[in-house]
Amino acid sequence: MGLCSCDGMALTKHKTEWHEAATAPKDKLILADVGWPWPVPCMWDAEVNEWSFALLNAETHDEKGRGVVVWWETEYERTIKAWTEMPSLPVQKGHK
DSSP states (O other): OOOOTTTTSOOSSSOOOOEEGGGOOSSSOEEEESSSSSOEEEEEETTTTEEEEEEEEEEOSSTTSOSOEEEEEEEEESOOSEEEEOOOOOOOTTOO
């Protein structure tokens, strides 16, 4: 498939291979293109029959930017645009 909405971001040192949305596995965590400028960790939620992903939100409580509140929101999409495997994270020596 090649390109996605988030191809401008370098996630890893290797080239990310994007796949057709119809081939996305519904039994594991993936990175999905849902139209944002960056890919999001995503998983199929069989109970609501939609893709589920979390977005980090932040807002300030005054005009000077003080009192920032940060929270996660769960979002749902019926379809995704593309998907790729979740990259493995490097493990530091001495950690399992």
